[in-house]
Amino acid sequence: MRFSKYTKTALAAAQAGAKVLLRYRNKNLNIEYKSETDPVSQADRNAQKAIIKVIKSVFPEHGILAEEDGVNETKNDFCWIIDPLDGTVNFVHGVPIFCVSIGLKYKNEIISGVIHSPEIKEVFAAEKGKGAYLNGKKIRVSRIKDLIRSLAVTGFPYYVREKNGRVIKNFTNIMKQTQGMRRLGSAALDLAYVACGRFEFFWEEGLKSWDIAAGVLIVKEAGGTVSDYKGSKDFISKDTLLASNNNIIHKKVLRVLE
Numbered sequence: 001m002r003f004s005k006y007t008k009t010a011l012a013a014a015q016a017g018a019k020v021l022l023r024y025r026n027k028n029l030n031i032e033y034k035s036e037t038d039p040v041s042q043a044d045r046n047a048q049k050a051i052i053k054v055i056k057s058v059f060p061e062h063g064i065l066a067e068e069d070g071v072n073e074t075k076n077d078f079c080w081i082i083d084p085l086d087g088t089v090n091f092v093h094g095v096p097i098f099c100v101s102i103g104l105k106y107k108n109e110i111i112s113g114v115i116h117s118p119e120i121k122e123v124f125a126a127e128k129g130k131g132a133y134l135n136g137k138k139i140r141v142s143r144i145k146d147l148i149r150s151l152a153v154t155g156f157p158y159y160v161r162e163k164n165g166r167v168i169k170n171f172t173n174i175m176k177q178t179q180g181m182r183r184l185g186s187a188a189l190d191l192a193y194v195a196c197g198r199f200e201f202f203w204e205e206g207l208k209s210w211d212i213a214a215g216v217l218i219v220k221e222a223g224g225t226v227s228d229y230k231g232s233k234d235f236i237s238k239d240t241l242l243a244s245n246n247n248i249i250h251k252k253v254l255r256v257l258e
């Protein structure tokens with residue numbers, strides 16, 4: 001696939017971040033907590049520095065919005081939205097389900113996205129109008145249209161212990177109507193797996209833009225549908241997200257979430 005300079009830069013930046021993460025695997029980490037259960041370590045921070053260094057070397061004028069250390073330079077029309085380590089809890093426990101997620105927003109639209117899963121050796125990439133790819137091969141969402149034949153994936157927000165009414169209700173209702181449910185611990189990979197047909201849909205609340213910026217474009221370019229719980233397509237800064245393989249499943253899940 002002949003990607004633009006934007007996506008080639010995202011791929012290079014994700015590779016740089018992934019190399020940093022792999023250097024920290026199975027080592028003692030200096031773990032801090034942003035909240036009671038939300039960890040951050042030198043792996044997250046140093047991966048983020050490596051990612052930003054690559055991007056700034058090519059596009060020094062572009063804005064950056066990144067998860068760690070309050071990096072928020074968003075005045076430019078072009079803004080890179082970065083999660084240097086999505087799946088930090090998995091990472092610190094030695095679970096190999098984690099990734100680097102990088103999305104590029106131009107004005108109000110995501111135009112490029114890369115998700116790099118270094119332990120599993122999978123790289124998902126998409127560019128607006130050019131399709132979605134896994135390790136260079138084009139991917140498509142699944143064709144399943146029945147909820148009872150669907151495999152769903154979700155996650156729980158960090159505030160679930162204090163405010164869990166809607167979360168548990170939705171979890172229970174969807175469990176009753178699907179073939180099965182999974183919880184991987186990485187929203188970015190959840191979205192990537194919807195895009196390549198491993199899951200039929202993903203839903204979650206309490207997400208941040210860096211969790212989903214790359215993944216939502218990859219899903220859409222793979223033929224999927226994305227909205228908030230109310231069906232709005234303006235979801236990047238919203239609290240809820242639903243990504244599905246097609247409009248039929250999407251509408252059915254929205255009714256359950258309502």
